[in-house]
Amino acid sequence: MTAEVETEVLIAGGGMVGLSLAVALADAGLAVMVVDRLDPAAMKEEAFDGRSSAIARGSQQALSVLGLWPGMAEAASPILDIRISDGHPGSERRGGASSLFLHFSHRDAEEGPAADKGASPGTPLGHIVENTAIRRACLARVKTLPNLDLRAPAELASVERSAAGVTAVLGDGTKVSARLLVAADGRGSAQRRAAGIAVTEVGYGQTGIVATVMHERPHNGVAHEHFLPSGPFALLPMTDGEAAGGRRVHRSSLVWTERTNLVPAMLALDDPGFAAELQRRFGDSLGQLALWSTRRWSYPLSLLHAERYIDQRLALVGDAAHGIHPIAGQGLNLGLRDVAALAESIVDARRLGLDIGSAAVLQRYQRWRRFDNMALIVATDSLNRLFSSDLPPLRLLRDLGLAAVNRLPPMKRFFMRHAMGLVGELPRLVKGEAL
Numbered sequence: 001m002t003a004e005v006e007t008e009v010l011i012a013g014g015g016m017v018g019l020s021l022a023v024a025l026a027d028a029g030l031a032v033m034v035v036d037r038l039d040p041a042a043m044k045e046e047a048f049d050g051r052s053s054a055i056a057r058g059s060q061q062a063l064s065v066l067g068l069w070p071g072m073a074e075a076a077s078p079i080l081d082i083r084i085s086d087g088h089p090g091s092e093r094r095g096g097a098s099s100l101f102l103h104f105s106h107r108d109a110e111e112g113p114a115a116d117k118g119a120s121p122g123t124p125l126g127h128i129v130e131n132t133a134i135r136r137a138c139l140a141r142v143k144t145l146p147n148l149d150l151r152a153p154a155e156l157a158s159v160e161r162s163a164a165g166v167t168a169v170l171g172d173g174t175k176v177s178a179r180l181l182v183a184a185d186g187r188g189s190a191q192r193r194a195a196g197i198a199v200t201e202v203g204y205g206q207t208g209i210v211a212t213v214m215h216e217r218p219h220n221g222v223a224h225e226h227f228l229p230s231g232p233f234a235l236l237p238m239t240d241g242e243a244a245g246g247r248r249v250h251r252s253s254l255v256w257t258e259r260t261n262l263v264p265a266m267l268a269l270d271d272p273g274f275a276a277e278l279q280r281r282f283g284d285s286l287g288q289l290a291l292w293s294t295r296r297w298s299y300p301l302s303l304l305h306a307e308r309y310i311d312q313r314l315a316l317v318g319d320a321a322h323g324i325h326p327i328a329g330q331g332l333n334l335g336l337r338d339v340a341a342l343a344e345s346i347v348d349a350r351r352l353g354l355d356i357g358s359a360a361v362l363q364r365y366q367r368w369r370r371f372d373n374m375a376l377i378v379a380t381d382s383l384n385r386l387f388s389s390d391l392p393p394l395r396l397l398r399d400l401g402l403a404a405v406n407r408l409p410p411m412k413r414f415f416m417r418h419a420m421g422l423v424g425e426l427p428r429l430v431k432g433e434a435l
């Protein structure tokens with residue numbers, strides 16, 4: 001006999017964004033089903049995803065309200081300061097190692113009575129959390145919500161959306177009916193393609209190399225972003241780790257943007273050779289660098305933006321709607337803001353007894369999120385182009401610009417509060433309020 005399941009929201013994709021949305025909606029009392037093609041046990045392994053994410057303060061507030069933050073807090077390392085520098089380390093002929101020219105401190109983020117309520121001065125700008133820790137926290141929280149049905153590994157064999165509702169058939173023949181389908185199935189979103197939603201996609205010719213690095217000296221909560229001609233090179237503060245023999249070591253997460261044609265050679269280096277390349281680019285402010293584990297990951301980088309986020313009974317969230325350069329560590333943060341805005345639009349409609357998959361609800365979500373996402377897409381794209389250029393006039397312009405920002409506290413505060421996700425029309429969850 002074929003199983004038939006009635007739910008309210010069917011979510012395609014149980015990545016960090018899809019699961020966060022599922023938790024938000026189920027926590028607010030809705031019946032939710034999530035379908036992911038991957039085995040959750042595999043998603044929790046380090047081999048699956050070696051990245052760490054910079055979680056902005058606004059995102060942390062949302063994750064706290066959803067009961068997700070406690071599950072990852074132990075793995076979260078606070079970002080107290082951000083140091084941005086420019087130059088040609090290893091090439092004295094071209095100006096040599098960078099000199100520090102822009103410094104953001106958590107102490108400068110808030111000042112005076114206008115500071116955001118609930119965010120006391122001196123609290124971190126954000127946190128660096130391993131993606132495996134975020135996934136583990138999401139999967140553990142899912143188990144506490146009886147109205148959240150996670151099907152994984154599973155496939156959506158067919159989906160039909162009409163004015164009356166959504167009907168889907170899973171790979172095992174289970175028939176599912178819902179009021180709304182959410183595509184949280186990542187950059188290559190099958191549901192976005194099936195809806196005929198076009199995307200703007202621009203390749204950067206760059207690849208992000210990711211690894212975990214150990215260093216002699218503590219990072220003291222400082223995130224380093226170093227602009228090199230091939231792209232930004234970031235070392236982001238992680239929690240200390242325990243090496244062989246129980247020795248405690250200081251660790252940072254490496255996101256090294258390199259020209260794609262050079263990446264295979266870098267990945268093929270042995271551990272000491274790879275560490276030497278890192279040291280040459282980063283310098284020795286953290287002492288000797290070495291690899292925490294031999295494993296390295298690489299991610300081809302491109303900009304992607306869907307021409308619209310909605311269709312009949314369909315909403316796109318996270319990377320299914322937008323993919324940005326990791327230069328500012330904001331991709332997941334944008335996805336979490338999508339989650340907060342969509343969950344609020346759905347929950348508000350449901351409380352009024354309205355159809356949660358109606359065009360009015362979906363349009364509210366799209367209006368809310370497209371502008372914010374667009375602004376960040378443009379900002380990260382321009383930053384990457386400006387900082388990945390080696391043309392002397394552009395280098396001079398950016399150095400002058402950043403030196404000027406460094407001397408203007410209100411301007412610095414403006415940038416910091418954007419990066420912390422505390423600007424604009426904030427959804428309740430991002431403000432740290434219940435849905």
Ligand SMILES: Cc1cc2nc3c(=O)[nH]c(=O)nc-3n(C[C@H](O)[C@H](O)[C@H](O)COP(=O)(O)OP(=O)(O)OC[C@H]3O[C@@H](n4cnc5c(N)ncnc54)[C@H](O)[C@@H]3O)c2cc1C
Nearest residue numbers: 013015016017037054185186208318319329330331332333
């Ligand atoms: C190098 C790098 C560094 C980054 N650093 C940061 C950072 O510091 N901070 C930050 O905010 N962001 C960062 N990002 C961006 C962030 O990683 C992404 O925005 C985020 O992972 C997107 O999550 P998602 O859940 O939307 O998509 P995904 O992680 O792609 O998840 C999609 C899910 O859908 C499932 N799926 C796909 N197709 C199907 C299907 N047909 N049926 C069922 N399931 C399906 C997949 O199995 C997967 O589980 C970084 C990105 C890169 C590349």
